[in-house]
Amino acid sequence: MNESSTVSTAVEAEASRLAADATPACIEFLRDLVALPSPPRGERLACERVMREMESLGFDEVLLDDMGNVLGRLGSGPRTIAFDSHIDTVGISRPALWRFDPFKGQTLGGTLFGRGASDQKGGLATLVHGVAQVAKLGIPEELTLWVTATVNGEDCVGLAWQYLIREFGLDPEAVIIALPSHLGICRGQRGRLEIEVSTEGISTHGSQPDRGANAIVAMAPIIQAITRMHGKLSQDHEMLGRGSAAVTGISADSPSFTAIPDGCTIRVDRRLTIGETAQSALEEVQALPEVKAAGAEVRFLEYAEPSWRGLEYPTEKIFPAWETPDDSHVFQAAQSTARRVLGREPRLHRSAFSSHGCATKGLFNIPTIGFGPANEKDSHTVNDQISLAQLQPAMAFYSLFPLVYVG
Numbered sequence: 133m134n135e136s137s138t139v140s141t142a143v144e145a146e147a148s149r150l151a152a153d154a155t156p157a158c159i160e161f162l163r164d165l166v167a168l169p170s171p172p173r174g175e176r177l178a179c180e181r182v183m184r185e186m187e188s189l190g191f192d193e194v195l196l197d198d199m200g201n202v203l204g205r206l207g208s209g210p211r212t213i214a215f216d217s218h219i220d221t222v223g224i225s226r227p228a229l230w231r232f233d234p235f236k237g238q239t240l241g242g243t244l245f246g247r248g249a250s251d252q253k254g255g256l257a258t259l260v261h262g263v264a265q266v267a268k269l270g271i272p273e274e275l276t277l278w279v280t281a282t283v284n285g286e287d288c289v290g291l292a293w294q295y296l297i298r299e300f301g302l303d304p305e306a307v308i309i310a311l312p313s314h315l316g317i318c319r320g321q322r323g324r325l326e327i328e329v330s331t332e333g334i335s336t337h338g339s340q341p342d343r344g345a346n347a348i349v350a351m352a353p354i355i356q357a358i359t360r361m362h363g364k365l366s367q368d369h370e371m372l373g374r375g376s377a378a379v380t381g382i383s384a385d386s387p388s389f390t391a392i393p394d395g396c397t398i399r400v401d402r403r404l405t406i407g408e409t410a411q412s413a414l415e416e417v418q419a420l421p422e423v424k425a426a427g428a429e430v431r432f433l434e435y436a437e438p439s440w441r442g443l444e445y446p447t448e449k450i451f452p453a454w455e456t457p458d459d460s461h462v463f464q465a466a467q468s469t470a471r472r473v474l475g476r477e478p479r480l481h482r483s484a485f486s487s488h489g490c491a492t493k494g495l496f497n498i499p500t501i502g503f504g505p506a507n508e509k510d511s512h513t514v515n516d517q518i519s520l521a522q523l524q525p526a527m528a529f530y531s532l533f534p535l536v537y538v539g
């Protein structure tokens with residue numbers, strides 16, 4: 133890509149200036165978002181706050197879909213780029229462990245603290261402001277830009293985008309996700325799936341175990357086998373590494389603690405790398421001799437919780453691995469944009485997390501890139517935080533990207 137011929141240095145400087153001017157308002161908006169708790173399926177107040185901000189910043193259209201996702205549009209050209217951030221956050225387990233109130237957005241030494249500051253309210257605040265600034269730089273005629281503030285990202289990642297594409301009809305040719313990449317570029321993530329394995333037994337009185345068949349005992353060799361299987365997963369990927377398998381839950385059915393259980397179920401968290409599919413991962417577990425010997429049942433889990441607007445949109449808990457090639461136009465444009473904004477070569481961000489990229493690229497094959505402020509090491513911790521110095525370059529990235537992309 134010939135950088136000098138696409139977007140002029142004057143436009144770059146203007147994007148940088150607009151982002152700097154917007155930083156105080158962006159911080160206020162971010163503080164408001166942090167102060168509005170938004171657990172999965174409880175995002176209403178935060179959604180309304182995002183809509184107000186989009187309206188005041190002059191988006192051409194601001195709407196709420198039936199699931200409860202907020203969408204803001206700029207431009208009306210035939211080619212669509214979407215900018216996404218999920219709006220929900222994980223909860224708070226032990227408030228006493230927090231140094232700062234998780235729902236105040238307090239700042240200290242240039243850092244803002246609070247639940248969701250890193251994952252992904254910081255990204256969301258900079259997206260809304262950054263994309264709004266494209267209007268001041270001049271939206272290319274051929275483009276439509278959508279900012280999507282999506283719900284249920286923590287509960288069932290990718291679900292909102294299954295809905296946006298299949299039901300709402302959003303059809304972007306590229307997606308930028310404001311994940312906490314510490315201003316690095318993410319072009320792929322491992323996938324994930326949830327598997328359940330069940331054994332059956334015969335219940336008898338606990339004083340006479342030999343007369344029955346204990347479903348927990350039948351499960352024991354399966355747990356060992358899955359743990360061994362993890363160490364033998366051979367599919368490797370240059371950027372994402374190998375998949376993983378871990379037993380993360382167990383429960384048993386028994387009429388009483390004085391009876392032999394006749395049912396036992398484990399949960400398996402299976403991370404997928406490129407080259408592994410949900411079906412191949414399921415079949416690997418089904419093929420374990422210990423699973424066959426016990427006659428155990430192996431299945432995917434389903435997600436079917438109603439959103440905050442009451443919409444149920446059931447899906448299997450399958451979140452594919454995804455990768456956008458480094459020679460793709462969207463990655464090249466993201467690299468070029470980051471270079472201009474940061475004044476240096478951007479890092480490649482190797483994410484440990486999942487994001488809606490599992491749907492946009494993993495299910496629908498839309499070229500997808502992650503780029504955002506904040507560091508994922510702070511996400512889901514009691515030190516959830518964002519460096520305020522990253523807001524300006526993040527906004528400048530989002531405002532400049534569409535111009536570089538079509539330039």
Ligand SMILES: [Zn+2]
Binds near residue numbers: 222286
């Ligand atoms: Zn998260």
